[in-house]
Amino acid sequence: MDVLSLFNVLSIVAGTVLAANYPPIPSDKTTPVQQRIAINGPNAMAIGWNTYEKLDQSCVQYGTSEDSLTSQQCSSDSVTYHTSRTYGNAVVLSGLEPATTYYYKIVSTNSSVDHFLSPRSPGDSTPFNMDVVVDLGVYGKDGFTTTKRDTIPNIQPALQHTTIGSLATNVNDYELVIHPGDFAYADDWYLTLDNLLDGKDAYQAILENFYDQLAPIAGRKAYMASPGNHEADCTEIDYTSGLCPEGQRNFTDFMTRFGQTMPTAFASSSSNSTAQAGASKAQSLAKPPFWFSFEYGMVHVTMIDTETDFPSAPDGPGGSAGLDGGPFGFTNQQLEFLDADLASVDRTKTPWLIVAGHRPWYSTGDSSNNCTSCQAAFEPYLYKYGVDLAVFGHVHNTQRFQPVHNSVADPAGLNNPKAPMYIVAGGAGNIEGLSSIGSEPSYTAFAYADDLSYATLQFMNSSYMGVQFIQSSTNAVLDSSVLYKKHDTAFVVQ
Ligand SMILES: *[C@@H]1O[C@H](CO)[C@@H](O)[C@H](O)[C@H]1NC(C)=O
Numbered sequence: 001m002d003v004l005s006l007f008n009v010l011s012i013v014a015g016t017v018l019a020a021n022y023p024p025i026p027s028d029k030t031t032p033v034q035q036r037i038a039i040n041g042p043n044a045m046a047i048g049w050n051t052y053e054k055l056d057q058s059c060v061q062y063g064t065s066e067d068s069l070t071s072q073q074c075s076s077d078s079v080t081y082h083t084s085r086t087y088g089n090a091v092v093l094s095g096l097e098p099a100t101t102y103y104y105k106i107v108s109t110n111s112s113v114d115h116f117l118s119p120r121s122p123g124d125s126t127p128f129n130m131d132v133v134v135d136l137g138v139y140g141k142d143g144f145t146t147t148k149r150d151t152i153p154n155i156q157p158a159l160q161h162t163t164i165g166s167l168a169t170n171v172n173d174y175e176l177v178i179h180p181g182d183f184a185y186a187d188d189w190y191l192t193l194d195n196l197l198d199g200k201d202a203y204q205a206i207l208e209n210f211y212d213q214l215a216p217i218a219g220r221k222a223y224m225a226s227p228g229n230h231e232a233d234c235t236e237i238d239y240t241s242g243l244c245p246e247g248q249r250n251f252t253d254f255m256t257r258f259g260q261t262m263p264t265a266f267a268s269s270s271s272n273s274t275a276q277a278g279a280s281k282a283q284s285l286a287k288p289p290f291w292f293s294f295e296y297g298m299v300h301v302t303m304i305d306t307e308t309d310f311p312s313a314p315d316g317p318g319g320s321a322g323l324d325g326g327p328f329g330f331t332n333q334q335l336e337f338l339d340a341d342l343a344s345v346d347r348t349k350t351p352w353l354i355v356a357g358h359r360p361w362y363s364t365g366d367s368s369n370n371c372t373s374c375q376a377a378f379e380p381y382l383y384k385y386g387v388d389l390a391v392f393g394h395v396h397n398t399q400r401f402q403p404v405h406n407s408v409a410d411p412a413g414l415n416n417p418k419a420p421m422y423i424v425a426g427g428a429g430n431i432e433g434l435s436s437i438g439s440e441p442s443y444t445a446f447a448y449a450d451d452l453s454y455a456t457l458q459f460m461n462s463s464y465m466g467v468q469f470i471q472s473s474t475n476a477v478l479d480s481s482v483l484y485k486k487h488d489t490a491f492v493v494q
């Protein structure tokens with residue numbers, strides 16, 4: 001008997017005192033929970049949600065007026081895995097008018113109408129904001145709590161003191177969210193004493209609670225996800241993933257939850273035939289929800305997997321983290337994707353190019369915070385194709401660096417640099433707490449670890465992008481900078 005099975009036997013003996021902190025199952029098991037929506041294509045949104053029973057047909061009704069939901073799309077895609085109590089459902093709504101408010105109702109005997117903004121077309125130069133959240137864990141009994149002060153309807157009152165509360169308060173200020181890794185922190189179940197004999201259920205309970213807490217945001221704003229180390233297994237303790245039950249290993253929940261809703265890569269919006277061929281190659285090499293890209297107005301966003309699928313990937317087989325995950329593609333598939341994807345970005349259509357991943361290679365603190373294998377694999381592509389901003393988390397605080405390449409700051413600073421600007425937005429809040437800043441590389445521009453925070457990227461026009469860090473408890477702006485990029489070359493190669 002392995003250790004976790006022994007725990008489970010003991011927990012049965014111990015009875016309900018040690019039962020995992022599951023949310024109640026609604027008596028109407030078609031009730032949608034854990035709602036999450038995502039940009040799935042240039043004119044398409046994917047609506048994802050879970051139910052406590054398998055659905056023969058998952059349907060969503062939608063339309064541009066709240067009381068006239070005249071269109072309907074269905075799928076028969078109700079999926080689950082060992083140890084999960086719920087089924088993941090997803091429907092893609094395609095053929096949408098761009099940048100239009102749609103009302104939608106997940107079909108159930110117990111659901112209500114919500115709304116979303118459909119994706120802006122590539123090339124739409126309307127200014128907009130995109131929020132960045134990384135390293136966000138469950139709030140409450142099995143996660144973090146905050147004694148700080150306390151709006152989107154239906155948000156749990158306690159969440160108003162947290163990053164989710166701030167995203168709710170500011171819900172009209174941003175159009176979409178990217179979250180490159182570390183959701184819920186279910187693999188930290190053992191940090192709560194009550195869970196010690198009930199790890200398998202505690203893991204699932206944390207996921208259910210977290211995605212319910214996130215639903216008021218993720219069900220209204222496109223919420224774009226890529227993996228972090230906390231998605232890998234039921235535990236982060238090195239080389240123990242073999243003890244995890246089936247369903248809690250190898251990114252299973254993450255893959256089941258977001259695999260149905262994340263996009264591949266868009267067909268090129270460029271008239272250049274080389275770019276069109278490159279984008280279609282990128283489409284075939286994309287592996288959502290691990291690596292993929294999408295376009296939204298003035299920006300092309302590429303989400304990468306810093307956990308598996310590149311040489312010496314930390315969570316790959318035999319990797320330094322001992323989490324034994326992946327691979328999810330063939331050898332070098334991710335890097336071939338990245339090369340094709342970034343090369344095909346036409347900056348006359350989408351002037352801004354953002355790459356987002358979980359583990360940084362520029363960070364303050366201990367040098368173990370720098371993912372050197374990530375740097376070796378990814379950094380050359382970011383520089384070569386003139387990526388404007390690289391977004392990471394993993395280290396639980398807030399950091400901004402001057403544009404930098406090969407650990408050398410770009411002398412141009414924020415005034416039309418060739419090197420990408422880097423941020424770490426890992427301060428959203430989780431059971432592990434905030435990390436102290438520690439030593440700062442010479443190119444550090446801002447570092448903060450006093451309170452929870454997240455970032456807002458402001459796409460002002462084709463040459464100016466603002467980066468702000470927001471304090472979650474007060475909505476105050478902690479740091480504000482503006483990057484100027486000329487963007488006068490359609491296809492950057494340097
Ligand atoms: C209907 O859904 C709400 C949450 O949206 C839930 O609280 C309630 O228990 C559900 N009712 C039934 C009958 O399942």
Ligand SMILES: *[C@@H]1O[C@H](CO)[C@@H](O)[C@H](O)[C@H]1NC(C)=O
Nearest residue numbers: 272273274275343344490491
């Ligand atoms: C077409 O795009 C490629 C890169 O994908 C670039 O090298 C080439 O110069 C472009 N051609 C024109 C006419 O812009």
Ligand SMILES: *[C@@H]1O[C@H](CO)[C@@H](O)[C@H](O)[C@H]1NC(C)=O
Nearest residue numbers: 250317324325326327328329
């Ligand atoms: C993880 O899952 C992928 C895709 O299903 C599979 O190819 C890979 O072998 C799995 N890795 C391990 C260690 O089980």
Ligand SMILES: *[C@@H]1O[C@H](CO)[C@@H](O)[C@H](O)[C@H]1NC(C)=O
Nearest residue numbers: 361362364365366367370441
């Ligand atoms: C790694 O982290 C340290 C801070 O501890 C920093 O001084 C160093 O420059 C970093 N290395 C790289 C490659 O970013």
Ligand SMILES: *[C@@H]1O[C@H](CO)[C@@H](O)[C@H](O)[C@H]1NC(C)=O
Nearest residue numbers: 459460461462463464465482
């Ligand atoms: C772009 O935005 C910046 C910052 O708001 C502004 O100063 C500049 O004039 C704008 N440029 C154009 C061409 O609109």
